[in-house]
Amino acid sequence: MxxxxxxxxxxxxxxxxxxxxxxxxxxxxxxxxxxxxxxxxxxxxxxxxxAGAVGITIVKDYRLSRVLKGLPAEKAGLKEGDVIVSVDGKTPADQHDLFTLLFGKKDTKVRVVVRRNGSEMPFEFTRAKISEMVQRK
Known part of the structure; x- marks a missing residue:
């Protein structure tokens, strides 16, 4: 067995x-x-x-390089080019820390503040199942 x-x-x-x-x-x-x-x-x-995720790809400067259509981040209004400032009130120390802050259990809420055109904007959305991310890539 x-x-x-x-x-x-x-x-x-x-x-x-x-x-x-x-x-x-x-x-x-x-x-x-x-x-x-x-x-x-x-x-x-x-x-x-x-496992849950939000449907984004991030480059080194915390800039969103891809926002997957129909997934939580896109539905909440995040856009390519946005720069993540904080996740759940915490400023990431590095790229690995940022991934850890965004990752979590499916169906749990996450609050993200991004910088867009010089202004900070808050967003809140619910993590989707990882399997949904895989199906949409």
Whole structure:
């Protein structure tokens, strides 16, 4: 018997927790998988089916280089060229921090402030399932 679960990281990478076993071996295999899942959660990974995102691509200066049509960021009014200033009231320290702030569980709200044409503008929207992002790329 084999068990496997996919996890997503804030940067979009993925890892899989797997276990294999038969008979009494499945008990040990499941324990190993459960430990793997706990480790993944401690590292900031979410199970694929719970992961959410907003539908944007960002370049180094926090500028939106792509806003996917029909997804949360676009529906809220974000546009290519907007520069992210803060996420949920926090100013990102670097690109990795920005990804971590934007990443979260599906169906949770996120507040983003962007700079557009010299003015700061607040937006709030709900993260969509990662699988919706994959289908629209």
């Amino acid at each position: 084999s068990n496997s679960r996919l996890f997503m990281a804030p940067d979009g990478s993925s890892e899989r927790c797997s276990s294999h076993g038969a008979g009494l071996g499945i008990i040990l295999a499941n324990k190993i998988e459960n430990n793997c899942e706990k480790d993944m959660a401690m590292l900031g990974y979410l199970p694929y089916e719970e």
